[in-house]
Amino acid sequence: MTKLTFGAHPYLLGFEQLERLVERTAKTASEGYPPFNIEATSETTYRITLAVAGFRDQDLQITVEDRQLVVRGRQAEDTGERVYLHRGIAGRAFQRSFVLADGVEVGGADLDHGLLHIDLRRQAPETVVQTIRIGRP
Numbered sequence: 001m002t003k004l005t006f007g008a009h010p011y012l013l014g015f016e017q018l019e020r021l022v023e024r025t026a027k028t029a030s031e032g033y034p035p036f037n038i039e040a041t042s043e044t045t046y047r048i049t050l051a052v053a054g055f056r057d058q059d060l061q062i063t064v065e066d067r068q069l070v071v072r073g074r075q076a077e078d079t080g081e082r083v084y085l086h087r088g089i090a091g092r093a094f095q096r097s098f099v100l101a102d103g104v105e106v107g108g109a110d111l112d113h114g115l116l117h118i119d120l121r122r123q124a125p126e127t128v129v130q131t132i133r134i135g136r137p
Helices: 016-028
Strands: 035-040 045-051 060-065 068-071 092-098 104-112 113-120
Touching: 016 104, 060 104
Parallel strands: none
Antiparallel strands: 035 045, 045 113, 060 068, 068 092, 104 113
């Protein structure tokens, strides 16, 4: 028995890219740091909140690459002569990715009390009705 993939289903034409997006998302799902929340703030807006305690604005980079929101964090090296008896606060570099649907744009970002808030907005797609004439070109 042949297994049909999502993009190869006979009634779904032109959805091959969606299958690639699902595969790419599955690869990034195993990341556990930093923890995050995603909330719907209205019908067309969302907010991603990442817990980035200890990171400053200049330690964080937010980019959108090929419909993928990428948040990177890298703290400057600790040059102090600190002697830790216990070091439980994670300060390691990270990269967290989120795949954005068509029409979803980043509205802005804010760092407040160790939480990085990234606001997203979704543009409502236009409904297009097209009539196709039958005949020779």
